Amino acid sequence: MPLNTTPNLTAPDEFYQALIDAHGDLSPPESNALNARLVLLLANHIGSLDILREALRAARGQAE
Template identity: 60%
Template sequence: MILDDKLGRDADAFYNALMDAHEGLDETESHALNARLVLIFANEIGDLDRLKTLLTTARQNTTS
């Protein structure tokens, strides 16, 4: 599966906002923030088949 670019011109602004969301958090807090983000994004997507594909895709990129 190919993950096409949907962020377009906002890619840099999104990435920057994501880094800002982590600003000042320690690693445990950042880890928790990421977990919350995954759950919130999953609810936004709201499609189990799509979510399962995304989970598999992310897992395939695990390098370790």
């Protein structure tokens, strides 16, 4: 199964606001640590190394 890059969030604005709120009172190092933990949690949820590699390439703006 390829990486799904089409819009798929049921409430994208609400998610974005929750993400911003989660960082609201954090220092830059705390914010970076939150981002790292979130990435690892979501990577674990995805589970597929192939999909994760595809996501990393897409996030860097690199074509398949």
